[in-house]
Amino acid sequence: MSFSVKGFKAASVSCGIKKSGRPDLSLIYSEVPAVASAAFTKNALKAAPVLLSMKNSKNGRISAVIANSGNANAATGKEGYKNAEKTASAVAAELPVRAGDVFVCSTGVIGVKLPVAKIISGVKNAALLLRPEGLDDAARGIMTTDTFAKTASAELKLGGRKCRISGMAKGSGMIHPDLATMLCFVLTDVSVSKRMLDSALSVCVKESFNSITVDGDTSTNDTVLCLANGMAGNRPVKSPGREYKAFLKALSSVMISLAKQIVKDGEGASKFVEIEVKGAGDEKTARAAAMAIAKSSLVKTAVYGGDPNWGRVLSAVGNSGILFREEKIKIFFGGLKVVSGGIEHSGFNEKKAHLALAGKEVRITVDLGSGKKSAKVWTCDLTEGYIKINAHYRT
Amino acid sequence: MSFSVKGFKAASVSCGIKKSGRPDLSLIYSEVPAVASAAFTKNALKAAPVLLSMKNSKNGRISAVIANSGNANAATGKEGYKNAEKTASAVAAELPVRAGDVFVCSTGVIGVKLPVAKIISGVKNAALLLRPEGLDDAARGIMTTDTFAKTASAELKLGGRKCRISGMAKGSGMIHPDLATMLCFVLTDVSVSKRMLDSALSVCVKESFNSITVDGDTSTNDTVLCLANGMAGNRPVKSPGREYKAFLKALSSVMISLAKQIVKDGEGASKFVEIEVKGAGDEKTARAAAMAIAKSSLVKTAVYGGDPNWGRVLSAVGNSGILFREEKIKIFFGGLKVVSGGIEHSGFNEKKAHLALAGKEVRITVDLGSGKKSAKVWTCDLTEGYIKINAHYRT
Numbered sequence: 001m002s003f004s005v006k007g008f009k010a011a012s013v014s015c016g017i018k019k020s021g022r023p024d025l026s027l028i029y030s031e032v033p034a035v036a037s038a039a040f041t042k043n044a045l046k047a048a049p050v051l052l053s054m055k056n057s058k059n060g061r062i063s064a065v066i067a068n069s070g071n072a073n074a075a076t077g078k079e080g081y082k083n084a085e086k087t088a089s090a091v092a093a094e095l096p097v098r099a100g101d102v103f104v105c106s107t108g109v110i111g112v113k114l115p116v117a118k119i120i121s122g123v124k125n126a127a128l129l130l131r132p133e134g135l136d137d138a139a140r141g142i143m144t145t146d147t148f149a150k151t152a153s154a155e156l157k158l159g160g161r162k163c164r165i166s167g168m169a170k171g172s173g174m175i176h177p178d179l180a181t182m183l184c185f186v187l188t189d190v191s192v193s194k195r196m197l198d199s200a201l202s203v204c205v206k207e208s209f210n211s212i213t214v215d216g217d218t219s220t221n222d223t224v225l226c227l228a229n230g231m232a233g234n235r236p237v238k239s240p241g242r243e244y245k246a247f248l249k250a251l252s253s254v255m256i257s258l259a260k261q262i263v264k265d266g267e268g269a270s271k272f273v274e275i276e277v278k279g280a281g282d283e284k285t286a287r288a289a290a291m292a293i294a295k296s297s298l299v300k301t302a303v304y305g306g307d308p309n310w311g312r313v314l315s316a317v318g319n320s321g322i323l324f325r326e327e328k329i330k331i332f333f334g335g336l337k338v339v340s341g342g343i344e345h346s347g348f349n350e351k352k353a354h355l356a357l358a359g360k361e362v363r364i365t366v367d368l369g370s371g372k373k374s375a376k377v378w379t380c381d382l383t384e385g386y387i388k389i390n391a392h393y394r395t
Numbered sequence: 396m397s398f399s400v401k402g403f404k405a406a407s408v409s410c411g412i413k414k415s416g417r418p419d420l421s422l423i424y425s426e427v428p429a430v431a432s433a434a435f436t437k438n439a440l441k442a443a444p445v446l447l448s449m450k451n452s453k454n455g456r457i458s459a460v461i462a463n464s465g466n467a468n469a470a471t472g473k474e475g476y477k478n479a480e481k482t483a484s485a486v487a488a489e490l491p492v493r494a495g496d497v498f499v500c501s502t503g504v505i506g507v508k509l510p511v512a513k514i515i516s517g518v519k520n521a522a523l524l525l526r527p528e529g530l531d532d533a534a535r536g537i538m539t540t541d542t543f544a545k546t547a548s549a550e551l552k553l554g555g556r557k558c559r560i561s562g563m564a565k566g567s568g569m570i571h572p573d574l575a576t577m578l579c580f581v582l583t584d585v586s587v588s589k590r591m592l593d594s595a596l597s598v599c600v601k602e603s604f605n606s607i608t609v610d611g612d613t614s615t616n617d618t619v620l621c622l623a624n625g626m627a628g629n630r631p632v633k634s635p636g637r638e639y640k641a642f643l644k645a646l647s648s649v650m651i652s653l654a655k656q657i658v659k660d661g662e663g664a665s666k667f668v669e670i671e672v673k674g675a676g677d678e679k680t681a682r683a684a685a686m687a688i689a690k691s692s693l694v695k696t697a698v699y700g701g702d703p704n705w706g707r708v709l710s711a712v713g714n715s716g717i718l719f720r721e722e723k724i725k726i727f728f729g730g731l732k733v734v735s736g737g738i739e740h741s742g743f744n745e746k747k748a749h750l751a752l753a754g755k756e757v758r759i760t761v762d763l764g765s766g767k768k769s770a771k772v773w774t775c776d777l778t779e780g781y782i783k784i785n786a787h788y789r790t
Contacts, residue, residue: 045713045721075709077722077738110706111739215692218714220706297610297692298785305786311505311615314470318440319613326440327472343472344506383786384779390693391700391778 003151004132005164006189007031007231011129012141015122017070017108017115025119026141027126028065028185029095034227036062036103037197039205041222047074048114049104050221052084056100060194062227063097065185066090066123067105067142069170073114074106074220083116090120094127105183107170107221108144135187139168142183145389146172146265152257154250156190158234158243163190165250169258172214172265184209184224184258190247191230192237199240200248201226208255211287211377213294214266215386226251263378268385272361273303277317278374279330279367285322286375289366292320300382303362308353310338313364328369333357398546399527400559401584402426402626406524407536410517412465412503412510420514421536422521423460423580424490429622431457431498432592434600436617442469443509444499445616447479451495455589457622458492460580461485461518462500462537464565468509469501469615478511485515489522500578502565502616503539530582534563537578540784541567541660547652549645551585553629553638558585560645564653567609567660579604579619579653585642586625587632594635595643596621603650606682606772608689609661610781621646658773663780667756668698672712673769674725674762680717681770684761687715695777698757703748705733708759723764728752 008030012023038057040050056062066087073080088102106114129137139149153166171182192200205224230236237243264272275293280286293299296316302309310331317324331339333356338345356362362381403425407418433452435445451457461482468475483497501509524532534544548561566577587595600619625631632638659667670688675681688694691711697704705726712719726734728751733740751757757776 043710043713044715044717044719045710072706075706075721075734075738077736080738109704110710111704111734112706113739218710220710220713297781301782301785304782307787309504309506311467311470311507315438315440315505315613315615318438318615320439322439324439326470339470339506341472343470343475344508382782384782386692387696387699387777387779387782390696392702 003135003153003166005166005187007229008187009130009132010134010138011126011131012137013122013125013129016118017068023137023141024070025068025122025126026138027091027123027130028138028187029130030063030227030229032229032231033061033063033101034229035192035194035197036060037194037201037226039201039224041219043218043220045075045220047072047106047221048076048080048084049073049106050223051081052088053103053105053223056103061101062103063101064091064095065103065105065225067183068119069142069144070108071112071114072106072108072110072221075111076113080114083114086116087119090123094123103225105223107142107183110220135166135168142170144170145267146170148265150258150261150265152254154254156246156250158190158232158237158246161232161234163232163234164188165190165254167254167258169262171262172267182209182222182262186226186251186254188226188228189230189232190228190237191232191234192228192247196237196239196244197226197228200251203248204252204255207252208259212259212263213291213377213379214263260378263380266380267389268383269380270383271303271381273379273381274363274376275379276374276376277366277368279369279371280373281371283373283375286373288322289317289320289368290375290377292316293364293366294377294379297382300379303357304381304383306354306357308333308338308350308357313366314339317366324368325370330367330369332365334363398530398548398561400561400582402624403582404525404527405529405533406521406526407532408517408520408524411513412463418532418536419465420463420517420521421533422486422518422525423533423582424525425458425622425624427624427626428456428458428496429624430587430589430592431455432589432596432621434596434619436614438613438615440470440615442467442501442616443471443475443479444468444501445618446476447483448498448500448618451498456496457498458496459486459490460498460500460620462578463514464537464539465503466507466509467501467503467505467616470506471508475509478509481511482514485518489518498620500616500618502537502578505615530561530563537565539565540662541565543660545653545656545660547649549649551641551645553585553627553632553641556627556629558627558629559583560585560649562649562653564657566657567662577604577617577657581621581646581649583623584625584627585623585632586627586629587623587642591632591634591639592621592623595646598643599647599650602647603654607654607658608686608772608774609658655773658775661775662784663778664775665778666698666776668774668776669758669771670774671769671771672761672763674764674766675768676766678768678770681768682772684712684715684717684763685770685772687711688759688761689772689774692777695774698752699776699778701749701752703728703733703745703752708761709734712761719763720765725762725764727760729758
């Protein structure tokens with residue numbers, strides 16, 4: 001499937017922030033102003049570009065996105081905010097857009113002054129390279145410790161019109177809801193009202209980026225942005241109903257794919273782990289239990305070692321703050337039952353349980369036995385690789 | 396300082412739970428019933444011995460403690476509870492105590508049936524070995540992944556009588572408030588009322604074991620027990636006042652020493668980290684911020700690598716849920732100021748900051764600049780060693 005969306009152009013350049021010389025500045029441009037919906041980090045310490053983009057996206061219109069990697073422009077004070085503004089102005093100087101319609105993002109090291117001169121000259125070069133096929137390049141330009149670029153696409157028909165949704169994301173450490181050290185830009189040519197786009201994005205963020213964790217840290221820069229430029233020419237989606245549902249489903253598939261890719265690329269990860277908690281009285285309970293399991297360093301190291309230590313899973317549920325009845329709990333590794341009635345399943349077999357954790361993709365299911373609601377979250381194992389990457393990130 | 400307390404005897408044996416053949420069963424006996432105060436894990440999943448000991452210590456009198464390592468007797472259902480009762484009965488069969496006055500503890504792997512026959516025969520042997528100098532042995536008998544036995548003592552005078560407080564603890568992983576995967580037994584010959592002992596223990600637990608974290612996991616078995624047998628012959632401490640304060644101070648010194656030893660022995664730890672947050676409007680705020688820093692995997696790996704990445708410290712404060720003013724924050728590594736006014740300190744020097752994190756003991760201080768309250772917590776760095784220990788704990 002080609003990775004382009006009608007009316008959008010993109011490019012990336014190496015502007016000199018990353019010592020490696022890899023691309024570190026991505027520009028995305030919509031030929032017509034796009035309806036914009038965004039979600040931002042809940043970390044109280046918000047990076048300068050987050051503050052600026054919150055302001056610029058308030059009116060629901062964005063025409064261009066400029067994102068640099070290698071420097072988060074966080075904890076940089078008033079000068080950091082001015083540098084984010086200068087970045088937006090640089091885009092407005094090169095493209096037919098107002099500075100106030102530019103969405104600015106940064107990701108990388110916290111607390112280091114943004115080399116804004118490099119970015120301004122990078123913007124000039126990027127503007128010259130803009131092309132409809134440039135989305136893949138843009139996905140590469142926002143990478144930090146990522147080992148691969150993350151993209152996903154979906155197609156749908158609305159009122160006979162073929163529509164596309166394509167997204168890119170970056171992030172592999174400091175990943176935890178609410179949102180993650182991650183940037184996600186989803187572009188679509190669907191015509192949709194601001195109200196319905198906000199509604200869809202909020203549902204999809206919960207199902208995707210707020211359902212993953214790598215290391216329990218929430219970053220200063222997390223941002224999810226969806227731009228809908230309407231160039232598919234469909235009758236605008238303005239209310240809930242069949243067309244909204246179709247859009248929601250497609251958007252969700254793109255965002256869940258991106259979220260899973262982030263976890264698969266988790267720093268040092270050797271395994272992808274899906275955790276489902278079912279049999280809960282309500283979804284919030286199921287989610288709290290699932291996230292407690294996903295966050296437990298002891299569970300994550302056991303998965304890494306293929307150690308079927310279900311006691312750690314049970315203990316994590318005990319720490320989640322939810323109410324449950326121990327004697328009703330069942331636990332499965334893959335399809336293998338390892339716990340029933342809150343104790344080791346009578347047919348428990350260490351070797352089989354070890355095998356159930358042996359693959360690249362591991363499923364852990366906990367049935368609370370107390371209801372019909374469930375929740376799924378995704379994480380990765382915790383390995384020596386995570387330590388290596390993070391012990392010397394700046395040096 | 397001799398490690399014995401008037402009226403207490405102890406011993407440990409190898410009863411066959413640990414494959415290594417190391418001591419795995421410790422018995423402590425007080426010649427006269429002791430006033431008992433205890434604190435237990437807040438994990439909703441409580442191990443069988445925790446449930447039994449909660450019941451047995453309710454009346455405030457305990458005569459003996461039996462603790463095994465290598466098996467947590469957690470998630471073992473009704474049979475697990477019966478096995479804890481059988482353990483207490485075995486002690487009552489060997490010593491002049493009622494089964495209901497025996498405090499039972501277990502620590503080790505969750506979910507494996509307790510080999511109670513081994514424990515019963517172990518109790519017989521341990522009872523024969525009881526001696527006043529046996530506390531060190533008992534400290535060794537409760538170790539699991541600990542690399543050294545943890546003990547601490549203090550002496551004080553109350554009304555002219557020399558009194559002693561001696562404590563032992565175990566724990567190195569699954570360490571997090573409330574309490575840690577840890578057992579702590581503090582023995583004293585002070586005569587003190589149940590009410591005042593409860594009050595003192597509650598203050599000391601907060602200052603010690605609830606101020607440390609290794610990996611953010613709270614265990615199913617955490618227990619702190621203090622036994623006061625009154626054999627020093629002091630006039631009983633029955634109310635707040637000078638004598639209570641002297642007792643509190645000595646108890647606190649013993650428990651803080653034990654808590655710090657646990658962190659120093661943190662699984663895979665290469666550095667001991669003291670985190671102080673000051674300048675807070677209230678102590679709760681200071682503690683929440685300090686604990687958020689202590690829990691952050693990104694902070695802990697940076698400390699390991701000696702990477703002066705103060706941005707991670709600031710980001711952790713942002714994630715703590717406290718209210719603060721970014722532009723007022725100062726951060727120090729050791730005595731070196733690295734952040735002032737919420738941004739990098741003008742004199743920041745990468746090499747000096749790296750050196751400030753280079754030693755075996757690292758201090759991180761955050762000044763919120765908004766008040767006079769402060770809190771200290773202790774943790775360790777996160778290294779490849781933690782992963783190695785926990786990836787294959789059972790296998």
